[in-house]
Amino acid sequence: MAEPSFNEQFDWHSAWRREMRLRLKVLGDWLREQQLLDDGGEERLQRLTDQLRSDKVMVAFVAEFSRGKSELINAVFFAGYGRRIMPASAGRTTMCPTELGYEAALPPCLRLLPIETRLQPQTLLEWRLVPEKWMRLDLDVNDPDQLANAMQKVSEVMHVTQDEARALGFWHDDRPWDNPPVNAGGAVEVPRWRHALINMAHPLLRQGLVVLDTPGLNAIGAEPELTVNLIPQAQAVVFILGADTGVTKSDLAIWREHLATMEGSAGSRFVVLNKIDTLWDELSSPEQIDRQIARQCADTAQTLSLEAKQVLALSAQKGLLAKVRGDTALLAESQLPRFEQLLGRQVLGARQAMLAGAIGATVARVQTEAERTLGARRREVAEQVLELESLRGKNHQVVRQMRLRVEREKAEFDRSAASVLAVRSVHVKLLRELFMLLGSASIKRELLGLSTTLREPGVKFGVRKAYARGFDNLRGVVREVQRLEREIHTMLASSFRQINTDFGFALQVAEPPTMDRFESDLDAVERSHLQYLGVGNLVQLARPEFADRLVRALLARVRSIFETALGEIELWNKSVSSQLDTQMRERRRAYGRRIDAIQRIQDAASGLERRIAEIAEQEGALDAAEQRLRMLSRDLRHDASAAVPEALPESVSA
Numbered sequence: 316m317a318e319p320s321f322n323e324q325f326d327w328h329s330a331w332r333r334e335m336r337l338r339l340k341v342l343g344d345w346l347r348e349q350q351l352l353d354d355g356g357e358e359r360l361q362r363l364t365d366q367l368r369s370d371k372v373m374v375a376f377v378a379e380f381s382r383g384k385s386e387l388i389n390a391v392f393f394a395g396y397g398r399r400i401m402p403a404s405a406g407r408t409t410m411c412p413t414e415l416g417y418e419a420a421l422p423p424c425l426r427l428l429p430i431e432t433r434l435q436p437q438t439l440l441e442w443r444l445v446p447e448k449w450m451r452l453d454l455d456v457n458d459p460d461q462l463a464n465a466m467q468k469v470s471e472v473m474h475v476t477q478d479e480a481r482a483l484g485f486w487h488d489d490r491p492w493d494n495p496p497v498n499a500g501g502a503v504e505v506p507r508w509r510h511a512l513i514n515m516a517h518p519l520l521r522q523g524l525v526v527l528d529t530p531g532l533n534a535i536g537a538e539p540e541l542t543v544n545l546i547p548q549a550q551a552v553v554f555i556l557g558a559d560t561g562v563t564k565s566d567l568a569i570w571r572e573h574l575a576t577m578e579g580s581a582g583s584r585f586v587v588l589n590k591i592d593t594l595w596d597e598l599s600s601p602e603q604i605d606r607q608i609a610r611q612c613a614d615t616a617q618t619l620s621l622e623a624k625q626v627l628a629l630s631a632q633k634g635l636l637a638k639v640r641g642d643t644a645l646l647a648e649s650q651l652p653r654f655e656q657l658l659g660r661q662v663l664g665a666r667q668a669m670l671a672g673a674i675g676a677t678v679a680r681v682q683t684e685a686e687r688t689l690g691a692r693r694r695e696v697a698e699q700v701l702e703l704e705s706l707r708g709k710n711h712q713v714v715r716q717m718r719l720r721v722e723r724e725k726a727e728f729d730r731s732a733a734s735v736l737a738v739r740s741v742h743v744k745l746l747r748e749l750f751m752l753l754g755s756a757s758i759k760r761e762l763l764g765l766s767t768t769l770r771e772p773g774v775k776f777g778v779r780k781a782y783a784r785g786f787d788n789l790r791g792v793v794r795e796v797q798r799l800e801r802e803i804h805t806m807l808a809s810s811f812r813q814i815n816t817d818f819g820f821a822l823q824v825a826e827p828p829t830m831d832r833f834e835s836d837l838d839a840v841e842r843s844h845l846q847y848l849g850v851g852n853l854v855q856l857a858r859p860e861f862a863d864r865l866v867r868a869l870l871a872r873v874r875s876i877f878e879t880a881l882g883e884i885e886l887w888n889k890s891v892s893s894q895l896d897t898q899m900r901e902r903r904r905a906y907g908r909r910i911d912a913i914q915r916i917q918d919a920a921s922g923l924e925r926r927i928a929e930i931a932e933q934e935g936a937l938d939a940a941e942q943r944l945r946m947l948s949r950d951l952r953h954d955a956s957a958a959v960p961e962a963l964p965e966s967v968s969a
């Protein structure tokens with residue numbers, strides 16, 4: 316059976332995400348209609364829906380120049396245009412990192428960040444928020460020629476003096492062999508642009524795929540943020556070698572800098588031996604050629620310490636050509652489909668499993684809260700039935716007394732709501748402490764030693780030690796956060812126990828979010844920095860602007876990790892406090908209903924037996940709601956996980 320291509324798998328994945336969003340909406344609407352969704356639940360469902368809508372999957376293509384990154388991107392994603400879209404020709408064509416993606420708020424366009432911005436301290440992440448600094452070129456997606464023409468911009472270069480090239484990070488006196496070409500007048504050729512963002516409504520990009528095309532070693536080496544932030548966060552990194560060149564020294568440098576650190580990270584890496592068509596040779600038999608390709612894969616694998624089967628051999632160019640011409644025999648020979656299938660299975664399979672897990676967890680939480688509310692309602696109804704039954708055969712006087720009693724109880728309940736406020740103020744105080752710990756001032760403080768070491772003028776010693784200390788501090792913060800979480804949990808658990816006893820509530824504090832994931836995220840950041848500096852970039856640290864960029868990239872990444880942690884903690888707290896709100900509200904309503912029922916009986920507007928029957932009917936409605944809730948939630952959880960392939964096939968080299 317033919318396996319689906321990456322595009323087909325992506326379509327399927329998108330359809331699944333759409334369906335899950337729709338199902339969540341049905342669940343949310345029903346819960347809302349039943350008044351079973353508190354603020355915490357609302358937020359949980361909203362976050363999950365946003366995640367299902369806008370979750371991005373980044374595939375980064377990383378290799379030395381001329382290995383065929385852009386050609387492979389053309390072959391996999393853009394063959395439908397019937398021509399090359401990303402410039403791919405001999406020599407250095409992609410001069411700046413280029414991200415292809417889709418943002419609905421923008422027209423189809425190419426945005427380019429001038430290289431001069433490197434002389435300023437802002438991170439790429441920060442520049443993204445300043446649209447006016449980018450040159451924008453609108454694209455006509457229905458005109459492949461105009462599109463391809465516009466893309467040529469990523470190849471633009473300019474000439475600067477040696478000093479300027481040095482300041483921009485392209486000239487290294489200690490590594491002359493790596494320096495860019497110099498023209499007859501002594502001017503150095505450098506990229507015109509620092510980063511390119513392409514926005515187009517290509518079907519895959521619309522569904523959340525982001526493709527990152529990178530230039531060769533030289534151009535990426537000068538952009539620490541790319542190495543330590545962007546690439547490590549990609550869901551997949553494709554490393555490409557040329558069958559015509561084998562593994563060269565600079566290929567190895569890139570492998571070490573960008574891919575070796577991916578071991579144990581969530582993303583997958585793929586190793587592609589491209590241009591196998593250069594080995595196709597009319598004078599050799601197909602078997603001989605196959606053997607030669609297999610040998611090349613084995614050699615490559617050995618050099619990179621991988622197994623031979625972890626290297627995929629293919630021809631991007633013939634794959635593109637075959638797709639454009641509709642030549643199925645050539646397409647099969649190019650081996651491109653095998654790569655596409657693997658990419659789809661690995662990247663989308665892992666993504667879907669992650670989303671299915673999130674759906675399961677959220678639905679389970681929302682269900683628990685709704686069941687708790689239903690339970691509270693059930694108890695109130697049962698009590699009210701008992702109360703009214705006790706009025707059977709009693710006179711007006713007794714009815715009046717009961718009414719007075721209920722009103723007194725209600726007044727007392729309203730007064731004691733003050734004790735709930737007290738709990739809330741302690742809670743807020745502890746939370747504030749926790750938020751401070753995860754704020755930017757705290758990050759800066761904990762990393763002060765490290766950033767000072769990195770920013771010291773001249774050659775730095777003890778960088779590793781400074782990293783170890785800085786990250787130990789951060790891990791200490793995470794542990795302190797964990798301790799505070801426990802403290803909040805203990806405080807709330809004991810307050811809730813008291814409130815439960817006082818009011819007959821059934822409050823329960825959920826476990827706080829675990830910080831393990833954030834600790835391992837920090838470990839990964841530390842590893843990527845050390846790896847990056849270890850492969851020859853340490854000397855670059857001597858330049859203050861480079862060191863500064865590295866520090867800023869580091870702070871930005873740690874901030875984003877801490878912000879995610881904060882978001883989870885906020886959600887946890889919101890759920891806990893809205894639980895309390897919900898039970899208070901349900902109780903107030905019950906008082907209202909009780910007083911109302913007695914009032915009607917007093918007014919003789921309806922007979923006692925009729926009231927009792929009416930209220931007893933509500934029990935039936937609650938049972939029905941509970942059943943419906945169970946069914947909706949069970950089906951959703953089942954369908955979310957059933958769609959995930961049983962066992963993910965083993966990765967190329969995860």
Ligand SMILES: Nc1nc2c(ncn2[C@@H]2O[C@H](COP(=O)(O)OP(=O)(O)O)[C@@H](O)[C@H]2O)c(=O)[nH]1
Nearest residue numbers: 381382383384385386403404405590630631632
């Ligand atoms: N023979 C052959 N040439 C290829 C193949 N893939 C790319 N090329 C050529 O290699 C050169 C560099 O490709 P390009 O995609 O620009 O490389 P990049 O710098 O890694 O993006 C171009 O001339 C491509 O046409 C391939 O599979 N076979």
Ligand SMILES: [Mg+2]
Nearest residue numbers: 384385408409
């Ligand atoms: Mg390229």
